[in-house]
Amino acid sequence: MSNLVRAENLGRVFDVSRPWLDRLLERAPRQVVTAVADVTFDIARRETLALVGESGSGKSTLARMVVGLVLPTTGEVFIDDVAMHYPTDRLARRRLRRRIQMVFQDPYASLNPRWRAGDIVAEPIRALGLERGRARVDARVGELLRLVGLDPADGTKYPHEFSGGQRQRVAVARALASQPDFIVCDEPTSALDVSVQAQILNLMRDLQDQLGLTYLFITHNLAVVRHMAHRIGVMYLGRLVELAPRTSLFAGPRHPYTRMLLDAVPDIDMVGRARKPISGEMPNPIDPPVGCSFHPRCPYANERCREERPNLRRADDSLVACHAVSEGRI
Amino acid sequence: MTSPLLCVRNLRVEFPTRRATLRAIDDISFDIMPGEVLGVVGESGAGKSVTGAAIIGLIDAPGRIAGGEILLDGQRIDQLPPAAMRSIRGKRIGMVFQDPLTSLDPLYRIGAQIEETIAAHTDLRGEAARRRAISLLAEVGIAAPEIRMDSYPHQFSGGMRQRVVVALALAAEPQLVIADEPTTALDVSVQAQIITLMKRLAQDHHVAIMLITHDMGVIAEAADRVAVMYAGRIVEIGPVQDVVHTPRHPYSQGLMGSIPRLDQSAGRLVAIPGAMPRLDAIPPGCAFHPRCPHAFARCIAEKPSLRPTGAGAAACWLFDVAKVTDGAA
Numbered sequence: 001m002s003n004l005v006r007a008e009n010l011g012r013v014f015d016v017s018r019p020w021l022d023r024l025l026e027r028a029p030r031q032v033v034t035a036v037a038d039v040t041f042d043i044a045r046r047e048t049l050a051l052v053g054e055s056g057s058g059k060s061t062l063a064r065m066v067v068g069l070v071l072p073t074t075g076e077v078f079i080d081d082v083a084m085h086y087p088t089d090r091l092a093r094r095r096l097r098r099r100i101q102m103v104f105q106d107p108y109a110s111l112n113p114r115w116r117a118g119d120i121v122a123e124p125i126r127a128l129g130l131e132r133g134r135a136r137v138d139a140r141v142g143e144l145l146r147l148v149g150l151d152p153a154d155g156t157k158y159p160h161e162f163s164g165g166q167r168q169r170v171a172v173a174r175a176l177a178s179q180p181d182f183i184v185c186d187e188p189t190s191a192l193d194v195s196v197q198a199q200i201l202n203l204m205r206d207l208q209d210q211l212g213l214t215y216l217f218i219t220h221n222l223a224v225v226r227h228m229a230h231r232i233g234v235m236y237l238g239r240l241v242e243l244a245p246r247t248s249l250f251a252g253p254r255h256p257y258t259r260m261l262l263d264a265v266p267d268i269d270m271v272g273r274a275r276k277p278i279s280g281e282m283p284n285p286i287d288p289p290v291g292c293s294f295h296p297r298c299p300y301a302n303e304r305c306r307e308e309r310p311n312l313r314r315a316d317d318s319l320v321a322c323h324a325v326s327e328g329r330i
Numbered sequence: 331m332t333s334p335l336l337c338v339r340n341l342r343v344e345f346p347t348r349r350a351t352l353r354a355i356d357d358i359s360f361d362i363m364p365g366e367v368l369g370v371v372g373e374s375g376a377g378k379s380v381t382g383a384a385i386i387g388l389i390d391a392p393g394r395i396a397g398g399e400i401l402l403d404g405q406r407i408d409q410l411p412p413a414a415m416r417s418i419r420g421k422r423i424g425m426v427f428q429d430p431l432t433s434l435d436p437l438y439r440i441g442a443q444i445e446e447t448i449a450a451h452t453d454l455r456g457e458a459a460r461r462r463a464i465s466l467l468a469e470v471g472i473a474a475p476e477i478r479m480d481s482y483p484h485q486f487s488g489g490m491r492q493r494v495v496v497a498l499a500l501a502a503e504p505q506l507v508i509a510d511e512p513t514t515a516l517d518v519s520v521q522a523q524i525i526t527l528m529k530r531l532a533q534d535h536h537v538a539i540m541l542i543t544h545d546m547g548v549i550a551e552a553a554d555r556v557a558v559m560y561a562g563r564i565v566e567i568g569p570v571q572d573v574v575h576t577p578r579h580p581y582s583q584g585l586m587g588s589i590p591r592l593d594q595s596a597g598r599l600v601a602i603p604g605a606m607p608r609l610d611a612i613p614p615g616c617a618f619h620p621r622c623p624h625a626f627a628r629c630i631a632e633k634p635s636l637r638p639t640g641a642g643a644a645a646c647w648l649f650d651v652a653k654v655t656d657g658a659a
Contacts, residue, residue, distance in 0.1 A: 164374075194589055195585060195601060196373075196605060198587075199602075201590070201599055202599055205598070222518070250592070261518065264518050265522075266518070266521060266545065266550065281489050
């Protein structure tokens with residue numbers, strides 16, 4: 001099996017302590033937030049892996065580590081067996097950069113308002129020297145704009161002249177400009193209206209089929225995940241609690257948190273149906289619970305869950321981090 | 331049959347600009363019964379929030395109500411002087427907004443903020459107001475309310491803050507609550523808690539709720555009836571079952587088709603081509619005609635109005651000449 005992306009024991013700790021003098025005067029200790037801990041996964045070529053979780057689950061930090069925007073505290077990301085963060089071969093890493101791109105959540109913030117769309121899309125082409133000469137760059141930009149469903153003439157417009165959906169198309173065209181293999185999408189449709197969201201999701205799936213792209217898709221929307229992903233990782237407080245193929249996850253979620261999430265999503269097929277009450281909210285990541293971090297909200301928690309952190313274990317075709325599942329209690 | 335609590339008749343809201351007068355709300359009419367939850371859905375710019383703002387008299391200048399009337403319990407409230415409107419707002423109409431952090435004052439304790447609202451709109455003072463505040467917090471599901479009264483907003487989580495905002499909205503026992511995207515800023519597991527809470531309160535207190543959101547899932551679960559808005563007009567209104575499962579208007583059909591569902595996957599989503607027009611470029615005739623797969627000559631020339639269709643009403647010329655088969659997109 002040829003895996004394009006491999007993340008090994010990725011972890012990231014952020015120091016959120018008060019300034020040094022304050023700490024000294026108040027005798028306050030250092031404070032750290034563990035945003036991501038011990039995350040291991042791989043993504044096959046042409047596969048879409050989705051990471052879902054609520055705010056504060058560490059999914060965006062993880063995405064940023066995978067593209068190389070945030071340095072991991074522990075672990076490493078390998079893309080095509082080249083180490084991203086602590087490289088042994090710097091030249092190989094430089095060649096690697098071109099093959100990884102990112103699409104961000106807010107197309108209002110991720111496009112420079114003073115640049116024309118054509119220049120935005122042309123920048124990676126020029127920076128990486130993929131085409132030489134103005135005419136050839138322009139031709140390539142036109143081709144990319146057409147690929148994402150815009151008109152080549154739109155290249156002369158500024159971002160404010162586009163609607164939200166069209167801006168996200170420009171962002172996708174820019175990501176495709178360097179001919180990447182792997183695109184990390186961090187909530188690419190959550191700033192868009194539903195009818196436009198459908199256009200962008202369809203576009204991204206078409207591009208995957210057409211260009212053989214591999215996606216890491218970060219979102220909080222389970223319905224979008226179901227539509228896009230081949231495999232799904234569920235995150236809770238910085239850790240993967242379940243990693244399963246799409247069909248298994250939706251047909252038979254294993255981890256109590258996944259079950260709870262699936263029960264909680266407001267769905268348009270829920271008309272008149274009573275929902276299961278859910279208790280509590282995600283705890284503060286500065287002071288996470290001991291043992292399994294989900295135990296305070298978990299209906300199946302027992303003594304062991306309060307003391308010992310569960311590791312990901314295989315259960316059929318899924319990986320689940322739950323004592324209750326591995327003991328066969330649920 | 332009881333009479334409606336809120337009647338909106340032929341409401342028009344305009345925003346004059348240097349170049350043209352933009353019509354954000356174009357001739358909309360609807361009723362809400364006591365104890366009923368009316369969901370208002372639409373994409374950004376459809377006019378949902380402006381409708382809510384018009385009802386509570388909070389349209390930002392230079393915007394103004396250019397026509398129509400709004401009746402609360404039979405009394406006209408759209409032309410009241412600001413002082414009179416202030417006494418209705420908060421007392422007879424409660425409000426819940428999207429972001430609980432901006433609805434609460436970060437410098438005051440939760441208890442003080444609720445007591446202030448109670449004192450402003452009722453006769454309760456001092457110890458009595460405090461007791462009422464505590465019972466409100468208990469009612470919206472905040473544990474140990476006596477202790478939490480002395481907390482500041484930043485000490486609460488997002489879901490807890492939104493509960494406090496709901497408690498504030500209910501402080502003066504309003505007849506109507508306008509909730510503008512009350513769950514949008516919250517995580518899914520917390521969203522469900524707030525929806526359940528609002529539904530229960532509507533039943534227990536017989537409060538009418540106008541629930542404005544872009545999330546059809548929230549509407550499907552919480553609302554009794556739904557109004558679908560597009561470019562400043564209501565294009566379809568009806569019982570939630572009908573609008574969600576057998577939408578009549580081509581826009582509602584497209585909207586329902588474009589929502590990724592939890593119980594199905596793989597296939598392509600139905601995307602509506604194009605985007606909603608900007609207010610300064612609303613097409614003549616039916617505003618949806620450039621994106622509509624069924625548009626014909628009349629749609630370009632004449633603006634359709636709501637006419638009874640099935641259990642609800644839809645504004646579409648298709649229902650004047652022929653019936654669209656249910657669910658066809």
